[in-house]
Amino acid sequence: MKAWRHYAVVILFLLGCSGVAARVVYLNITERAFLQEQGDARAVRAQTLPAYRGVIYDRNGEPLAISTPTMAVWTDPSLVRLDGESVAALAGVLGVPARELQQQLDAAGRREFLYLARRLPWEQAQRVKALELKGVYLQREYRRYYPAAEIAAHVVGVTDVDEAGIEGVELAFDDRLRGQHGRKVVLQDRRGEVIKDLEFVRAPRFGSDMHLSLDLRLQYLAYREIKAAVLANGARSGSLVMLDAHTGEVLAMVNEPSYNPNDLSSGTREGMRNRAVTDTYEPGSTMKPFTALAALESGAYSPTTEIDTSPGYFSVGRKLIQDTGNLGTVSLTRALQKSSQVAFAKVALTLPDRAVFDVMNRAGLGQFVGTGLPGEAAGSLSEWGLDKPIVRATLAYGYGLAVSPLQLARAYVTLANDGVPLPVSILKHDPDAPVTGTPVFAAEQTRAVLHMMEAVTEKNGTAPRASVAGYRVAGKTGTARKVGAAGYDDERHVTLFAGIAPVSNPRLVMVVVINEPAGAAQGGGGVAAPVFGRVAARALRVLGEPPDDLLLAEGAGR
Amino acid sequence: MIRRPLATFLLLLLLVVASSIQVVWMSQAVRQLHVELQSAQRDQDQHVAEQSRLLLERSALTAFQNVERIAEGELAMHFPESVERIER
Numbered sequence: 001m002k003a004w005r006h007y008a009v010v011i012l013f014l015l016g017c018s019g020v021a022a023r024v025v026y027l028n029i030t031e032r033a034f035l036q037e038q039g040d041a042r043a044v045r046a047q048t049l050p051a052y053r054g055v056i057y058d059r060n061g062e063p064l065a066i067s068t069p070t071m072a073v074w075t076d077p078s079l080v081r082l083d084g085e086s087v088a089a090l091a092g093v094l095g096v097p098a099r100e101l102q103q104q105l106d107a108a109g110r111r112e113f114l115y116l117a118r119r120l121p122w123e124q125a126q127r128v129k130a131l132e133l134k135g136v137y138l139q140r141e142y143r144r145y146y147p148a149a150e151i152a153a154h155v156v157g158v159t160d161v162d163e164a165g166i167e168g169v170e171l172a173f174d175d176r177l178r179g180q181h182g183r184k185v186v187l188q189d190r191r192g193e194v195i196k197d198l199e200f201v202r203a204p205r206f207g208s209d210m211h212l213s214l215d216l217r218l219q220y221l222a223y224r225e226i227k228a229a230v231l232a233n234g235a236r237s238g239s240l241v242m243l244d245a246h247t248g249e250v251l252a253m254v255n256e257p258s259y260n261p262n263d264l265s266s267g268t269r270e271g272m273r274n275r276a277v278t279d280t281y282e283p284g285s286t287m288k289p290f291t292a293l294a295a296l297e298s299g300a301y302s303p304t305t306e307i308d309t310s311p312g313y314f315s316v317g318r319k320l321i322q323d324t325g326n327l328g329t330v331s332l333t334r335a336l337q338k339s340s341q342v343a344f345a346k347v348a349l350t351l352p353d354r355a356v357f358d359v360m361n362r363a364g365l366g367q368f369v370g371t372g373l374p375g376e377a378a379g380s381l382s383e384w385g386l387d388k389p390i391v392r393a394t395l396a397y398g399y400g401l402a403v404s405p406l407q408l409a410r411a412y413v414t415l416a417n418d419g420v421p422l423p424v425s426i427l428k429h430d431p432d433a434p435v436t437g438t439p440v441f442a443a444e445q446t447r448a449v450l451h452m453m454e455a456v457t458e459k460n461g462t463a464p465r466a467s468v469a470g471y472r473v474a475g476k477t478g479t480a481r482k483v484g485a486a487g488y489d490d491e492r493h494v495t496l497f498a499g500i501a502p503v504s505n506p507r508l509v510m511v512v513v514i515n516e517p518a519g520a521a522q523g524g525g526g527v528a529a530p531v532f533g534r535v536a537a538r539a540l541r542v543l544g545e546p547p548d549d550l551l552l553a554e555g556a557g558r
Numbered sequence: 559m560i561r562r563p564l565a566t567f568l569l570l571l572l573l574v575v576a577s578s579i580q581v582v583w584m585s586q587a588v589r590q591l592h593v594e595l596q597s598a599q600r601d602q603d604q605h606v607a608e609q610s611r612l613l614l615e616r617s618a619l620t621a622f623q624n625v626e627r628i629a630e631g632e633l634a635m636h637f638p639e640s641v642e643r644i645e646r
Contacts, residue, residue: 052606062617062620063610063613063614063617066610066613066614067610068606068607068610068611069603069606069607069610122603122604122607140603145610145614147614147617147618194596196588196589196592197588197592216617216621216622217622220621220622220623221622224623470638537637538637541637
């Protein structure tokens with residue numbers, strides 16, 4: 001009687017044991033992969049380790065673009081429901097209406113990821129953390145900040161919300177600036193807190209810092225003046241490019257209209273274009289120094305060669321070329337000083353067919369500049385029709401070609417640097433490594449042209465307002481009619497001034513372009529030249545250039 | 559006298575025990591270092607944030623417009639009208 005009960009218990013026990021054993025075998029062997037996967041899916045997370053984007057500095061180490069750490073706040077609505085009290089507390093810290101936040105949460109339904117706030121400043125994020133809300137997580141991210149705002153916006157550019165460059169240097173040198181995000185695999189507990197690093201897949205690689213050739217002080221001066229000039233003249237836009245005549249570095253590059261890279265929502269696309277490199281204009285009379293250089297190169301002309309311009313007009317084929325008045329017989333220097341169309345057309349027609357084109361070509365006009373800035377225009381300088389007198393005549397005073405302000409500035413660097421062209425760079429050069437190049441013009445001839453251009457800024461030249469007290473300034477004004485729907489438009493002009501200072505040892509090359517000023521009669525001398533004069537006066541002092549106008553210096557000093 | 563297989567067994571046992579203690583010790587060290595790493599990362603973030611803030615502050619204070627305003631307004635300085643030379 002007792003024996004069978006004993007055996008029954010033993011058998012039941014053994015059955016139970018084998019049941020458990022079978023289950024263990026089943027779970028551990030047959031279902032292992034599935035269970036492991038499910039477990040990992042709940043506890044193992046891959047985390048991105050955000051990398052720091054490189055800082056962009058100007059040539060003196062002032063920051064132009066800098067990434068500051070911020071926090072994103074997110075939650076997982078599928079796991080956690082925030083109660084009304086938590087929502088209210090969170091809304092208070094985030095500074096949004098609680099109802100809005102609640103709506104956001106309701107709309108998310110059972111999604112597994114929802115950003116509650118992005119790019120929170122560090123302090124605010126710490127306050128969110130202090131609330132210790134369950135199911136509310138912080139994630140590190142970076143926000144790009146541009147302290148120079150619209151002053152350097154076009155060159156520096158801007159990044160999108162994920163810190164990828166979309167304009168300017170940010171886009172052009174994105175590879176160098178961008179860091180590589182790191183990755184690690186972590187073990188999380190139920191509340192989403194990291195309890196263990198499982199695997200360090202890749203360490204974040206920080207982006208490299210960049211030093212631009214810009215000088216923020218000059219950039220500011222240039223922007224202030226170009227903005228004032230555009231406003232005062234009711235112009236559509238304006239650009240200014242300042243290059244270092246010794247190194248070819250871009251010291252300043254500004255455009256108006258501009259935009260604020262810290263707040264893209266307020267601006268328009270119109271202000272985002274870097275007109276100094278993307279837009280081309282007919283350079284007009286700013287090309288005359290190159291025609292003069294071609295004349296000197298031919299050997300038939302010297303700065304004092306007399307040219308008869310009376311009666312102030314003459315016709316080439318069916319086209320009438322005219323000056324504003326009758327200048328009579330003038331020297332080549334005076335023709336440049338007074339910007340005589342007739343004189344330069346006549347000079348060009350006595351030169352070989354390709355002479356003027358050839359000089360412009362060697363100066364780099366119509367050729368890609370290669371700064372790397374996005375949207376750089378190559379302009380156009382065509383060989384087409386050089387056998388036609390009218391084409392040669394108009395080319396001599398700057399029509400029939402298109403150049404960007406940057407290209408024009410580069411061409412003037414060649415004049416300023418004794419005929420040696422320099423590569424234009426937006427990045428800071430190593431000051432110990434001198435920049436060299438092969439000369440394309442003879443030094444004595446570019447110096448002669450420079451000397452002739454000095455007459456332009458004298459009292460009886462076309463641009464006395466480009467002069468700077470204490471410094472010798474060479475330059476050339478230009479005014480070009482813009483092409484409208486039916487040929488050249490008499491109402492719309494672009495006014496230019498390209499200048500070099502100080503003449504005895506050129507340091508600055510500056511091009512000022514004011515596009516479509518309202519006053520129709522105003523030429524480059526009235527609109528663009530004063531901008532040059534004001535910017536150059538301050539820029540030369542900021543750069544510590546010694547005055548070279550010795551007569552004035554000696555007179556005032558004692 | 560202990561036979562050779564037994565000696566090998568005991569040696570291996572000892573090594574197993576030692577290495578398992580090592581594992582425990584190491585995981586503890588990893589946990590501690592992880593805590594340290596996280597606090598170091600937090601510090602780094604704070605320092606980077608602070609650095610960028612200071613950098614921005616400095617650039618705002620040394621901005622040309624600021625220098626110009628103070629030089630001309632508060633210090634009554636001016637840009638020389640013509641060249642004024644000071645003999646050294």
